[in-house]
Amino acid sequence: VQLQASGGGLVQAGGSLRLSCAVSGRTFSSYVMGWFRRAPGKDREFVAAISWSGSTTYYADSVKGRFTISRDNAKNTVYLQTNSLKPEDTAVYYCSARRSRYLSGDYYAPGFYDYWGQGTLVTVSS
Numbered sequence: 001v002q003l004q005a006s007g008g009g010l011v012q013a014g015g016s017l018r019l020s021c022a023v024s025g026r027t028f029s030s031y032v033m034g035w036f037r038r039a040p041g042k043d044r045e046f047v048a049a050i051s052w053s054g055s056t057t058y059y060a061d062s063v064k065g066r067f068t069i070s071r072d073n074a075k076n077t078v079y080l081q082t083n084s085l086k087p088e089d090t091a092v093y094y095c096s097a098r099r100s101r102y103l104s105g106d107y108y109a110p111g112f113y114d115y116w117g118q119g120t121l122v123t124v125s126s
Contacts (some may be wrong), residue, residue: 034095
């Protein structure tokens, strides 16, 4: 399984970006997906996760109400719509996958996921 993240860039505070993560393979619907981010000088942190059907989603408190995770199983792609961006959202954003249809209690932990993309940089200017 290979994950390819894209859609990052430079945006002013208050702006929006739509991140995408394309997943290779024919069993995308068998994977739960997550987004994490790593800001300069900080540890990787959980952003959002989504079940195989998209019916269950979870968000970090810091992005709740501003970010939306979604997926298109026909296109093998998961998205992260980021709105009302703040300078503190500046980070490299990574998509991740775990071969499971359901999100268990550890969905916020990096170790829960089996596969990772290469990351896409989001820079928010003030």
